[in-house]
Amino acid sequence: MAKKIIGVFGGGNVSETMSEYQAAFDIGRGIAKHGCILLTGGLGGVMTAASKGAREEGGTTIGILPGSRDTSPPNPYVDIAIYTGMGEARNVINVKSCNSAIAVGGEYGTLSEIALALKTGCPVVLLDSWSFTRHAAAEESILTADTPDEAVTMAIAAAGN
Amino acid sequence: MAKKIIGVFGGGNVSETMSEYQAAFDIGRGIAKHGCILLTGGLGGVMTAASKGAREEGGTTIGILPGSRDTSPPNPYVDIAIYTGMGEARNVINVKSCNSAIAVGGEYGTLSEIALALKTGCPVVLLDSWSFTRHAAAEESILTADTPDEAVTMAIAAAGN
């Protein structure tokens, strides 16, 4: 049986001293510990932190890069680098290729990934991330976690089997 | 000088009797009346309504389709159909190709377009659409309109020159 792939989405500019960095690191570690493969956008901040965490547990890490080998090198904790050359359009690939995903904080790029995940039916767990409501919409059932561990547990449960 | 291109984003399943349909129609008409080109995702609902409105004013309409000629025909009010075969990734093209955009209501696909617009610096005006806040974020300066006319005026002003 193929290993489950869990995505981690979040800001590329998060520095090591920010709480999101530590949370992403813990999430990456948790994903690897549960025998899953980590998928990120392959760049810095949350993507680096999660990949570093997964690597530390001996997990496999995939990075879906926006550019080419020359223009957008992956962070050093990416095992398998996929170069798309498609900029933001690579967010669609991230969402489609995960069994489930966790969004940690994040900027507008992360919000687009959350929206695409919800549109395409990829379960996504939010941790200290965006909240959003539609004009006059019924309550959406968004998965929200309070801790990195809880986020991992929820994402793996949502990934199905 | 090239004509400005104004995008209209919104749900594909909106029916003619819904208020979003009429609003999108009025917006399409307003965009054409101001001598701008309309760009949409080329499909139904809000996309059809806006294109119909623009056509009625003699405007030019572009549709960026998710599929191929065979699989995703444009609505009958699209003058120039661009077939991408890239599914949701075509949302990136919509956002990149507009000088500014208006989001009318909308589902998750529209939320992803709003997020991509904000990320890539394409001014976007919201009309009865999503609201969203980032965890612990400073107030974002999102453009919000109360009427279709106001949405058009704001979008054209934001489109620069």
Add this chain to the structure above:
Amino acid sequence: MAKKIIGVFGGGNVSETMSEYQAAFDIGRGIAKHGCILLTGGLGGVMTAASKGAREEGGTTIGILPGSRDTSPPNPYVDIAIYTGMGEARNVINVKSCNSAIAVGGEYGTLSEIALALKTGCPVVLLDSWSFTRHAAAEESILTADTPDEAVTMAIAAAGN
């Protein structure tokens, strides 16, 4: 009835003194003269020449750009610029969005467009362009023209109705 869109593919580095430039200019003019819309990759060389020719006849020109407004400005003869941000992947859009196409000379990028056109069923006419044979393959029925005028006539016939 929507106007037919005819694509012109060819090298981006062709200079004005080369025969391909003049041929592309004549082809662009012919496409416009026949009431069709010209679609190119929006950049230099053959793309500029064809767009300039179509413009001179009062035709409409579309450019499917590989980058963003900031990074890949269209040539001055493009009326409608579509920014994809997807690099070479935009070749797929070029091929899918034409009713038929003409390849003039060209480098490897053009060869990829010819191949994609043949794969996806978009009729393509070659003028002083690539020739190719498959290992042990039966003769392919590739459309080949000897003059710009003949290329236009063949492309419009192939575009169907």
Add this chain to the structure above:
Amino acid sequence: MAKKIIGVFGGGNVSETMSEYQAAFDIGRGIAKHGCILLTGGLGGVMTAASKGAREEGGTTIGILPGSRDTSPPNPYVDIAIYTGMGEARNVINVKSCNSAIAVGGEYGTLSEIALALKTGCPVVLLDSWSFTRHAAAEESILTADTPDEAVTMAIAAAGN
């Protein structure tokens, strides 16, 4: 040091009794034997054969799928499935993500991959595949192999270090 990724491109409709199938199987096995990761388009024919060969040697196999989990399932020998939802545009990702590639036989889709590889500087070795010449072009230095083993050796040498 990250493992090298070697791509194998070829027809999706090649059956088990055809010589291309056996060649692709041998190539996949050779790639794995040399400690490299195999990347294919994830579907049938040559892609299945190469993945099966790599799997038999205990290698890792990546498949870059044109569709979604629901619409384009990978062949059973793909370890890591990346879903793009971008149809033929995924060929660009295949080419960009390899250190080098081998084309075995192939249809027009393969020709587009060969052309994209040559355009973007990805070394590609041809085995019983397309031959092509440019109008009035100087001789191109295309890598051509006579046997699967030779193709693997050439591709790994070309992948650099």
